[in-house]
Amino acid sequence: MSDTQSEYNGYRISVPLEFETIFSHFYFAENTSERAVTKTLLPTYQTIMLFCFGESASMITKEKTKITVDQCIVFGPIRHSFDYTLPSKTSILVANFKDDAFYRFFGKACISYHTAMNPDDLLSENCFTNLWHQISKITSTQQQVDHILEFCKPYLQDRDSTSQLLSNFTNKNLNPIKTIAEKTNQSERNIQLKQKEQFGYSSKEINRYNRFSKAIQLIEKEIANQNKVEWFTIVDECNYYDQSQLIHDFKHFIHLSPSQYLKFQQDICNPKSE
Template sequence: MNYFEIIPNKFLSSYINCYWVLEGKSDLIYENCERVLPDGCIELIINFKEPFSQFSENNKFETQPQSFVVGQIKNYKLLKPSSNFSMIGIRFNPQGAHNFFEFPLYEIFSQTVDAEFIWGNETKELCERILSSNLSQKIILLEKFLLKKFFVKKTSNNIIKTSLDFINNDKSIFTVEKLSTKLGISKRHIERNFKEHVGIPPKTFLKIRRLQNVFKHIQNKKQIDWLTLSYISGYYDQSHFINDFREFSGMNPSEYLSSKEILADYFINK
C-alpha cells in the first residue's frame, strides 16, 4: 500500500486537516481485514478503482460506494481491501466539518453514507470529472467543490473552537466536567454543541483523543510499559484502560502490539 497526505489551500486548511491518497495493487485479493480506528474526524472519500468492502451492522461485508461520507465513529471498523484500489480522502478537522453539511452531524454518527444522498448529482459529476484528471487537477476540482459547499452562515462555533483549543493544549483534560469548568459553561450546553457541530458527544471525543495519544505513542515500538503509559494518559485504573483500549481497537494492548495494522497506522491522527 502507498499512502500520503496533501495540505489544503490556505482558506480550507482552517476546516480540513488534509487530503490523503491511498493506493495498492495485488494479484490476490487481500484475505486479511484491516482496522480503522476512531480519530474524531469526519471524512469524504472517493474511489477511483475497486472500492473496499466494509463489515456492516448486518454482520456481512458490503462494498463501499464510489463516493461516501464517513461519520464519527467510537469503535474500530473492519475493512477488506480490494485487489486494485486507488482513492482520495478529505479529512475534515473536528470543528470544520459542519461548515459543509446542511444537517446536524450527529445524524450520520457511525454511518457510511453515499455522497449522492447528501449532494445529489453534483457528487456524480465531480466523480466523473475527477476520474480522468491527474492528481493536481483532482485537488483543484475537490477544492472548487468544497468551496461551493461551504456555508458562510455557519461560521466556526466559538464554543467548539475554544473547547478544542483547551483539549489540544492541555493534555490533562480527560473529562467533560473539567472542560466545563475551564469554559465556564454547563456540560449540557457543551454536549449539545459537540453533537451538532462535531458529530459526537464531548465525552466520546475526549476518549478518542486520549486513546489516539496512546496509539501514537506505541507506533513502531516493540516493547511498551503499559502501566506507565496508562497513567500518563489519565487512566488511574488499569482495567479501565484495557476496557477502553479493547472497545476502541477490538483487541487488548498486547494483542494489538503484536498485530500488523497497516491502515490503523496510516490513519492515526497526526
C-alpha cells in the same frame, strides 16, 4: 498480508493553510497487487468522505454491517475501528473533516454509527457524483485534492463563535464545557448540545478517545525506536487508572487487547500518524 504489503501504498496529504480548519488531511491508498488487501482503520472521531476508483471497495463496521463503496460515500464520526478491503487495482482518496466542518458543509454532524450515505443525498443534488467523474479523469493525486478543495468552497458555511471556541480549546487542565459556558454566558447544557449537534460527539467521548489516541502514539513511538513497550509507563503517561482500564479502552475502540494490537499492527492503518 505480508505478500502484498509492498504492493499496498498509503499516505496522507496535507492541506493548504486556508483549509486547515476544514480538513485535517486527505488520505490516499492503492492496491497494486493481484488480490484483494484488507486493512484495519483506527478510529479518528472524524467524519470522512471517501472516493473509490476501480472496483468497489468495502468496509465492515463494528456491528458487522458491510458497506460497499462504488464512487463516493460519507461516513462517521468514526468511533470504532473497522476493516476495509481494496480489490486488486483499486484506490481510494479520503477527505477527513475536522471538528465541526462536516456540519458546516451538510447541516448535520453525524451520519450514523453503523451506516454510510452518498453525500448527494444530503444535498438533494448530484454534485458529488459529478465531482467523482471529474476527479476520476485526473491522474495526479495532489491535483485531485486541489480540485476537491476548490469544489467545496461554495458549500462551506461560516462557523459560529461557540463552535470556534470549542475547536480552539487547548487547556487540558480546564473543563472546556464549563469554561466556555462561563465565557459566553450560556448554560453548560447549551454548550453540550451544541457540541453534540455540530461536532457529532460529547466532551466526555472525545476526552476518552484522546487518552486512547495518546496511548497509541506512545506505543508507535516505542515500536519505531525498537524498544520494548512498557505498559505501566503507558498507563501512567496517559492518566489511566490501571492497566485494566487501558485494556478496556483498547477493546472498546479497536476490539483488540494492547498485546493483540502489537501483534497485528502491520495490518492496521493509523491515518493520524502517517
